[in-house]
Amino acid sequence: xxxxxxxxxxxxxxxxxxxxxxxxxxxxxxxxxxxxxxxxxxxxxxxxxxxxxxxxxxxxxxxxxxxxxxxxxxxxxxxxxxxxxxxxxxxxxxxxxxxxxxxxxxxxxxxxxxxxxxxxxxxxxxxxxxxxxxxxxxxxxxxxxxxxxxxxxxxxxxxxxxxxxxxxxxxxxxxxxxxxxxxxxxxxxxxxxxxxxxxxxxxxxxxxxxxxxxxxxxxxxxxxxxxxxxxxxxxxxxxxxxxxxxxxxxxxxxxxxxxxxxxxxxxxxxxxxxxxxxxxxxxxxxxxxxxxxxxxxxxxxxxxxxxxxxxxxxxxxxxxxxxxxxxxxxxxxxxxxxxxx
Ligand SMILES: C[S@@+](CC[C@H](N)C(=O)[O-])C[C@H]1O[C@@H](n2cnc3c(N)ncnc32)[C@H](O)[C@@H]1O
Numbered sequence: 520x521x522x523x524x525x526x527x528x529x530x531x532x533x534x535x536x537x538x539x540x541x542x543x544x545x546x547x548x549x550x551x552x553x554x555x556x557x558x559x560x561x562x563x564x565x566x567x568x569x570x571x572x573x574x575x576x577x578x579x580x581x582x583x584x585x586x587x588x589x590x591x592x593x594x595x596x597x598x599x600x601x602x603x604x605x606x607x608x609x610x611x612x613x614x615x616x617x618x619x620x621x622x623x624x625x626x627x628x629x630x631x632x633x634x635x636x637x638x639x640x641x642x643x644x645x646x647x648x649x650x651x652x653x654x655x656x657x658x659x660x661x662x663x664x665x666x667x668x669x670x671x672x673x674x675x676x677x678x679x680x681x682x683x684x685x686x687x688x689x690x691x692x693x694x695x696x697x698x699x700x701x702x703x704x705x706x707x708x709x710x711x712x713x714x715x716x717x718x719x720x721x722x723x724x725x726x727x728x729x730x731x732x733x734x735x736x737x738x739x740x741x742x743x744x745x746x747x748x749x750x751x752x753x754x755x756x757x758x759x760x761x762x763x764x765x766x767x768x769x770x771x772x773x774x775x776x777x778x779x780x781x782x783x784x785x786x787x788x789x790x791x792x793x794x795x796x797x798x799x800x801x802x803x804x805x806x807x808x809x810x811x812x813x814x815x816x817x818x819x820x821x822x823x824x825x826x827x828x829x830x831x832x833x834x835x836x837x838x839x840x841x842x843x844x845x846x847x848x849x850x851x852x853x854x855x856x857x858x859x860x
Contacts, residue, residue, distance in 0.1 A: 552630035567606040628677035634802035650822035686714030700765035716745035770801035775821040787840035804853035
C-alpha cells in the first residue's frame, strides 16, 4: 500500500460509477423481487401501459410506483417507450407468472427472507468455509425447506422454474435417442424427466427424491401426460439408488455437497450402474460469471463448491468412475459424462 498522501485526483469516473452500482446491488436485487412479487410483467403482458395503470393493476402507491419504474428502467427490466409508457424488456418478461421460461419463482426464492438473512453472514462463510445458512437458521438448507408446506413450495417451485428450462437444455445437448430408462436422482418435481419423456416416446423414467418431495411431484408428473412411463421412487441418495437405469442424472445435486458427501452419493450411483450405464452430472459452469455467482451461493448456503472439469475428473475417479466428456450448453449448465472405470 502506498504511503503517499492523497493528491486529490479525480478517480476514473466509469470505475467509480461501476463500484457505486455494485455497492447498491442490494437495491437491484430488491427491485427484481418487487417486479416479480407485484406482478409488474403480468400487468404488461397485453402491451405498454402508463405508470398509474401499472400501479393500479399491481397495488402500488402511485407516486412511489413512478420512481420504482424509473429504477426498473435503469436496471433493464422495463423500457420507457415514450414519456410515461412502459413495457417489459426480454429480462422483464421472464418475471411474469405464466410465460415460457419464467424465472419468477426462482427470483422469489433467491430474494426471500431466509436467503437475505443468510447473505448477511457471507463474511463468516468466507472466513471459515462453513455455510452461513446453518449458522443463521440452525439447520441445513433441505431440512429447513422441508419443515412446512409453505417453505417447501417456495423452494421446489424455484427448482421447477430451473428444471423446466434446463430440461430442454439437456434434451437438446445430449443424445438420449438410445436411452431406454433414465433415472433423475434428486429430480425434485420431475420437470427434467418430463421434458425428456415428452421428446422420447419409447423412453421410461424413474424420478427419485426424498419422500415429501415425491409426494409433491405425483400430480405434476401425472398432469404432464407422461405419468404412465414415469415411476416415482422415494429414497435417500446417501443410502441407495434404483438400479435399472441406462442413464443416471445428477442435476444440481453434487454442487451442494462437499467431497466426502459427493463421494458417498457417487458410490451409491456406481453401485447401481450396470457396466454400460452412463452418468450425467449437470452443474453450473464456473467458467461463466453467473456460474461463479452460483458458486458463491453454494459457499454461503451449503459450504460446498461448484466444481471445475478437473475437480470433477478427480472426484469421479475417486468414486471408481471415468469422465469421458464435458459438454457446454447454451445455458449456465455444463454436462459431465461419466462411465464406470
Ligand atoms: C438443488 S435441488 C435440485 C433439484 C433438481 N435436480 C433440479 O436441478 O432442479 C436438490 C434436490 O435433491 C433432493 N435431495 C436432497 N437431499 C436428498 C437425499 N438425501 N436423497 C434424495 N434426494 C435428495 C432435494 O429434495 C432436491 O429435489
